[in-house]
Amino acid sequence: MSALLPLRMVERPWGRHALPAPFTAPAGCKIGEVWFDPPAELSQLLVKYIFTSEALSVQVHPSDDQAPGQGKEECWLVIAADPGARLGVGFTRDIPPEAMRAAALDGSIEHLLEWHPVAAGDFFHIPPGTVHAIGPGIGLIEVQQNSDVTYRLYDYGRPRELHLDQGMKVARGEPYRRESHCRVPGSGSVTLVDGPRFRLDRLDGTGDARLAARYGERPLLVIPVSGSVRLAGETVGPGQCALAPALAALDPEPGAKLLIAQPA
Structure with missing residues (x-):
């Protein structure tokens, strides 16, 4: 059985007709996300590539406490960014709920976000409740x-449903914590x-030894960023995601850079 996870290409209004190698978008499709179907052993985690030609909606996700079994903590590693590309994460100042809702309705919420200029190698941890948006010209893992579960607060006039009532219950109207970037x-x-x-x-x-102790003899996901890794007789490279039975099962080529993920 292959260690490689099956992938799915997902069309989005802000996606791209042309994707960077090794991906190829189907003709006529605007692909915004590439999903790797989670294995049964690690069904709690989902890995995606995201490619933008337009801005994503301003949105927020609940925690597990707010939506049992449906909370969404996430993080981003930028792998490519056009000049001037930005991520909106948190606000430039504290915003009370009533002011946030009004700003979502009139569109000014976009300008209240703190927009972070980004380049390949920038990393952002996005805890639940963090209001955020991904700008155009970005590729990330x-x-x-x-x-x-995503609550859209503002969508640049696109004809998609907004979720202001749900979003206001979970959104934190505060600046982004610097230690999360x-x-x-x-x-x-x-x-x-x-x-x-x-x-x-x-x-x-x-x-x-530190990583060996953290990950133990438990399954994990491996996502090559550069270079490749041998796993169960297969070569896994950039643009792929695989299930490893344990950290010791990985045999990376010299100089390979890998992301490894596991439920806490």
């Missing part, structure tokens, strides 16, 4: 709780997320 160094293994719902590390080489 998203690792998230396996939930599709980092530039991933060019070399070395680094912890990117350490709970509460999942752990994520960027692995450079075979890892170390």
